[in-house]
Structure formats: C-alpha cells, structure tokens
Amino acid sequence: xxxxxxxxxxxxxxxxxxxxxxxxxxxxxxxxxxxxxxxxxxxxxxxxxxxxxxxxxxxxxxxxxxxxxxxxxxxxxxxxxxxxxxxxxxxxxxxxxx
Amino acid sequence: xxxxxxxxxxxxxxxxxxxxxxxxxxxxxxxxxxxxxxxxxxxxxxxxxxxxxxxxxxxxxxxxxxxxxxxxxxxxxxxxxxxxxxxxxxxxxxxxxxxxxxxxxxxxxxxxxxxxxxxxxxxxxxxxxxxxxxxxxxxxxxxxxxxxxxxxxxxxxxxxxxxxxxxxxxxxxxxxxxxxxxxxxxxxxxxxxxxxxxxxxxxxxxxxxxxxxxxxxxxxxxxxxxxxxxxxxxxxxxxxxxxxxxxxxxxxxxxxxxxxxxxxxxxxxxxxxxxxxxxxxxxxxxxxxxxxxxxxxxxxxxxxxxxxxxxxxxxxxxxxxxxxxxxxxxxxxxxxxxxxxxxxxxxxxxxxxxxxxxxxxxxxxxxxxxxxxxxxxxxxxxxxxxxxxxxxxxxxxxxxxxxxxxxxxxxxxxxxxxxxxxxxxxxxxxxxxxxxxxxxxxxxxxxxxxxxxxxxxxxxxxxxxxxxxxxxxxxxxxxxxxxxxxxxxxxxxxxxxxxxxx
Numbered sequence: 001x002x003x004x005x006x007x008x009x010x011x012x013x014x015x016x017x018x019x020x021x022x023x024x025x026x027x028x029x030x031x032x033x034x035x036x037x038x039x040x041x042x043x044x045x046x047x048x049x050x051x052x053x054x055x056x057x058x059x060x061x062x063x064x065x066x067x068x069x070x071x072x073x074x075x076x077x078x079x080x081x082x083x084x085x086x087x088x089x090x091x092x093x094x095x096x097x098x
Numbered sequence: 099x100x101x102x103x104x105x106x107x108x109x110x111x112x113x114x115x116x117x118x119x120x121x122x123x124x125x126x127x128x129x130x131x132x133x134x135x136x137x138x139x140x141x142x143x144x145x146x147x148x149x150x151x152x153x154x155x156x157x158x159x160x161x162x163x164x165x166x167x168x169x170x171x172x173x174x175x176x177x178x179x180x181x182x183x184x185x186x187x188x189x190x191x192x193x194x195x196x197x198x199x200x201x202x203x204x205x206x207x208x209x210x211x212x213x214x215x216x217x218x219x220x221x222x223x224x225x226x227x228x229x230x231x232x233x234x235x236x237x238x239x240x241x242x243x244x245x246x247x248x249x250x251x252x253x254x255x256x257x258x259x260x261x262x263x264x265x266x267x268x269x270x271x272x273x274x275x276x277x278x279x280x281x282x283x284x285x286x287x288x289x290x291x292x293x294x295x296x297x298x299x300x301x302x303x304x305x306x307x308x309x310x311x312x313x314x315x316x317x318x319x320x321x322x323x324x325x326x327x328x329x330x331x332x333x334x335x336x337x338x339x340x341x342x343x344x345x346x347x348x349x350x351x352x353x354x355x356x357x358x359x360x361x362x363x364x365x366x367x368x369x370x371x372x373x374x375x376x377x378x379x380x381x382x383x384x385x386x387x388x389x390x391x392x393x394x395x396x397x398x399x400x401x402x403x404x405x406x407x408x409x410x411x412x413x414x415x416x417x418x419x420x421x422x423x424x425x426x427x428x429x430x431x432x433x434x435x436x437x438x439x440x441x442x443x444x445x446x447x448x449x450x451x452x453x454x455x456x457x458x459x460x461x462x463x464x465x466x467x468x469x470x471x472x473x474x475x476x477x478x479x480x481x482x483x484x485x486x487x488x489x490x491x492x493x494x495x496x497x498x499x500x501x502x503x504x505x506x507x508x509x510x511x512x513x514x515x516x517x518x519x520x521x522x523x524x525x526x527x528x529x530x531x532x533x534x535x536x537x538x539x540x541x542x543x544x545x546x547x548x549x550x551x552x553x554x555x556x557x558x559x560x561x562x563x564x565x566x567x568x569x570x571x572x573x574x575x576x577x578x579x580x581x582x583x584x585x586x587x588x589x590x591x592x593x594x595x596x597x598x599x600x
Contacts, residue, residue, distance in 0.1 A: 010400050010403065011400065015302055017321050042306045042307070042309040043305065043306050043308075043310070043321065070104075071157075071158060074148075074162075074325060074328075074329070075165075076325070078301070078321050078325055079301075079324060079327070079328050079331070080328050083147075083404065084148070084332055087147055087148060087149060088149075097407070098403070
C-alpha cells in the first residue's frame with residue numbers, strides 16, 4: 001500500500017449548558033463558524049469545529065439584543081477542547097497551537 | 099479617562115502588584131521550586147489565557163453561586179429527590195460525595211499553598227483563584243448532596259469515611275500521592291491529569307447522566323463546578339506548555355509525570371466507568387463511548403499532537419487503557435457488587451433491559467463473560483443467598499483497588515504483577531501500577547493499605563461489624579443489596595399510587 005491517509009483534521013470545541021444563557025452563544029458560534037456541528041446531550045450541548053472556533057462579541061450581541069461581555073461566557077462553558085489562543089473584549093478564539 | 103482593556107487590567111491588577119524582595123533572596127522566599135529538577139528561567143512568560151482579574155473573578159463566581167443556590171432552593175422546596183429515576187441512582191452520588199468532595203477540599207488546601215509558593219505572580223494568582231474554586235466545589239457539593247441525606251442512607255460521615263473506608267483509599271491515595279510531591283509534579287498531576295482528563299469524564303458525561311436521571315441538584319452543581327474546571331483545564335495546559343518551553347531538560351521529567359499521572363488518573367476513573375454504565379438507571383452514553391470521545395478523540399488526537407511539538411509522546415500504557423474500554427466498567431462493578439456489604443453504598447444486578455443495553459454497547463464481552471456471571475448472582479440472590487465475598491481482597495500496592503482486573507485484551511485471566519523491594523514482595527494489578535511503583539518504591543511502600551491495616555488491628559476490630567462501626571457506616575442501612583435495602587422499600591412506598599382514605 002503506497003497511499004498515505006490524509007492527516008486527520010483536528011477539531012476544537014466547547015461543551016456548554018443547554019440553557020437560555022448559552023443558546024444565543026451557540027447560535028452565534030454557528031453563524032461565525034459554518035463548519036460547526038452541535039451534539040445534544042441531556043442538559044448540555046457539545047459544539048465541535050474543525051481547526052479553530054471563534055466566538056464574536058458583536059454576533060452574540062446582535063442575537064441577544066443587548067451588550068455582552070466576553071467574560072459572561074464563563075457562566076455557560078463546561079468544558080473545552082483546544083487552546084485559548086485569544087480572549088479579549090471582542091472575541092474568544094480556540095485553536096490548537098502546533 | 100478611557101476604560102482599561104482586559105489586557106491592561108490584567109497587567110495592572112495581577113502582574114503589577116508583585117514586587118521584588120529586598121531583604122531575602124528569591125530562593126529564600128520561594129524555597130520549593132528547585133528540588134524537582136525543573137528549570138524555570140522566566141516566570142513572566144506564564145500565560146493566563148483567561149486574563150482573569152480579581153474583580154471579574156468575584157463578579158462571575160458570585161453569579162454562578164447565586165444561580166446554583168436558586169436551583170438548590172427550589173429543588174428542596176419542590177421535593178426534588180422524588181424526581182430521580184430510582185433510589186438506586188443515588189449510589190453514584192454516594193460514591194461522589196465520599197470519594198470526590200474530599201479531594202476538592204485537598205485541592206483547595208494545596209492550591210492555596212502554591213498560591214504562596216510559586217515564584218511568578220501570574221501563576222500564584224491563577225492558583226489562588228483555583229484554591230477558592232475548589233473550596234466552592236467542596237461547599238456546593240456538600241450542600242447539593244445534603245438534599246439526599248435527609249431521606250436516604252449512606253450520606254453521613256463522608257470526611258471520616260474518606261479517611262478510613264477501604265474503597266475510598268483509592269481516590270485518597272491518588273491525591274495524597276500528588277500532595278506529597280513537589281509543586282511542579284502536583285500541578286502536572288492535578289491541573290493536567292486530574293482536571294484535563296479525569297474531571298472532564300466525571301463532570302461532563304456523568305453530569306449529563308445526572309440530568310437524564312432527573313437529578314437537578316447534582317447536574318447544577320456539576321455544571322457549575324465544571325465551568326470553573328474549564329478554567330482549570332486551561333491552567334493545566336498553560337502549566338505544561340510553560341514548563342516545557344522553559345528548558346529542554348524539563349521535557350523528560352514532564353514525560354515521566356504525564357506517564358505516571360495518566361495511569362493513576364485512569365485507574366481512578368474505573369469508578370466513574372462503573373457509575374456511568376451500572377449506577378445510572380437511564381443511560382446517556384456508555385463508558386466506552388465517553389472514553390472514545392473525551393480521551394481518544396479530544397486528548398490523543400487533539401492535545402497530544404500539540405504536545406508532540408515539545409517532544410512529548412502519548413502517555414505510556416495508554417494502549418492498555420484503550421483495550422480495557424471494552425470491559426472496564428463491568429470489572430469494577432463486579433468488585434463493588436461483591437464487597438457491598440462492607441461499603442457505604444448498595445448494589446444490585448441491573449435489570450434485563452439494562453443488561454441488553456450493556457450487550458449492545460459491549461458486543462464482544464458482555465454476553466459472553468459478564469451476563470452469565472450476573473445472571474448467576476441474580477439467581478443466588480433470588481434464592482436468598484445474595485453473594486458477598488467472604489474475606490478481604492488483596493489490593494494493588496499502587497492504586498489500592500482489589501486485584502480484579504485482567505490481562506490486557508483477555509478479560510478471562512486475572513492480571514497479577516509483583517516487585518521485590520528490600521526483601522518484601524509488593525503486588526500490582528497492572529503493568530502501569532507496577533511501573534509507577536518501580537520508579538519510586540520508597541514512596542509506595544508507605545501506602546496505607548486498608549486490608550493490611552484491618553489485619554494489623556488498626557481499624558476498630560477484627561470483625562466486619564467492628565470495622566464498619568469504625569468507618570461510620572450504619573450496617574444494614576447504608577450498604578449491601580439494593581433490592582432489599584430500606585432505601586428501596588421507602589422509595590416504593592413513596593411512589594405507591596394514592597389509596598383513598600389511606
């Protein structure tokens with residue numbers, strides 16, 4: 001066999017609570033990361049995105065209809081996969097470093 | 099004046115409040131950060147991706163607590179305990195309270211210590227926050243689970259049980275192993291192995307299981323705690339990368355710790371495997387699936403390729419853990435089933451529908467090996483001869499679990515390893531546990547093995563009733579067979595249809 005398998009695309013992602021607080025954030029993630037897949041489990045949602053995932057404040061605010069502080073994300077998140085490459089006022093970026 | 103950005107606030111509130119000592123040397127001020135051989139050249143290179151400041155920390159933690167306690171209050175007011183699937187479910191919560199909550203408290207203590215003893219202010223502040231988080235977890239878990247203590251057996255005396263009871267020496271010795279190591283090994287052990295690997299499986303799929311089994315109280319504290327854990331996981335990853343980046347000499351030391359603490363964490367997770375597959379009456383996902391998702395996919399295919407950049411390889415013995423996913427939960431359940439008369443939880447053979455589910459999840463092992471065993475145990479119980487192991491088991495010197503695991507890939511042959519040290523023989527359940535002992539035999543020969551301690555007369559007496567009294571276990575109420583337990587009888591009574599005029 002000479003064919004080498006294509007390197008597997010690594011996914012990053014988050015697990016969040018399935019509640020009113022988190023749903024607009026998940027919607028924003030879906031909008032800004034078209035390749036995102038959502039898996040529903042009791043009480044929680046598992047969001048997976050190939051390569052990298054961004055949460056943009058402006059998108060969340062547009063969906064929420066109010067100001068949103070990126071720190072509020074801490075109230076919804078239960079776990080994450082990947083490295084937090086950026087977390088500032090405007091966005092949270094999760095990706096693998098190397 | 100313009101509002102400071104997150105980056106500026108972090109710089110001002112976390113880094114700028116540090117000072118250089120003038121009347122002692124740095125080494126006198128921080129005496130514990132050299133003896134492990136880890137070389138740190140620049141503590142300022144420590145990254146806190148959350149850029150957490152004390153004001154933001156307090157604000158969001160307070161909000162988390164407010165929400166959680168609102169849920170607990172309505173749970174208590176609305177008789178939430180009646181909403182769980184079955185009183186049998188609560189055995190998982192007993193194991194949690196006895197085994198995990200005291201570890202949170204130990205983590206609180208040790209992170210407070212590190213919050214004083216690491217050289218860098220960024221690292222110290224992250225440890226301080228984690229210390230407060232861990233205390234919050236201890237408290238919220240105790241409050242949440244106290245909802246059940248009012249109505250069901252086995253929830254009392256949990257700190258005493260943690261210090262004394264045989265199966266709780268498994269989590270206790272794991273943590274004591276970390277506490278008695280140096281600060282860098284502790285952080286690798288707890289921030290990395292425990293937070294990144296272990297709690298992810300305990301607090302995510304298992305808590306989803308709590309949700310599915312109607313346990314609002316546990317689900318709420320679990321997800322609330324895990325929102326802190328995602329910060330701890332990030333700290334764990336920062337710790338590992340920071341240490342690896344500081345000096346190439348750190349790499350082999352870290353590899354060794356990752357290898358050791360992977361296997362330590364994995365053996366402890368055996369209890370979680372059993373909780374997921376056997377203690378939850380309604381299943382969310384099998385241990386095997388959770389392991390594939392959180393360990394194989396997220397850690398081995400996600401994280402470890404990242405660490406390969408530094409020369410770190412996947413943990414030693416990981417292929418054995420992968421092979422064991424086919425039967426681990428059943429082996430742990432069978433151990434707990436046989437020794438329930440000496441525990442502070444009850445067990446019972448799962449009903450047929452659950453065994454069918456197990457057969458679907460574990461097509462290669464369940465019907466051929468475990469179903470016949472469990473059906474035999476069920477027949478014996480029906481004949482009034484519920485099987486309990488009539489003696490005390492041999493324990494693994496490292497993980498302290500009874501020697502009930504099998505050769506990797508052959509679930510029919512018991513695995514048995516041993517090492518000689520200073521003229522004594524020590525026994526192990528696996529290659530991983532033997533390897534850990536052989537690295538530091540002088541440490542593990544000091545293990546407080548519950549069975550040895552009972553035989554030496556240090557546990558209240560020589561008979562099971564005496565030992566149970568010393569454990570603080572109410573025999574016949576807290577332990578044994580679930581189907582004939584007071585909890586089961588009470589549950590049936592509470593859920594009877596109303597009898598008119600009754």
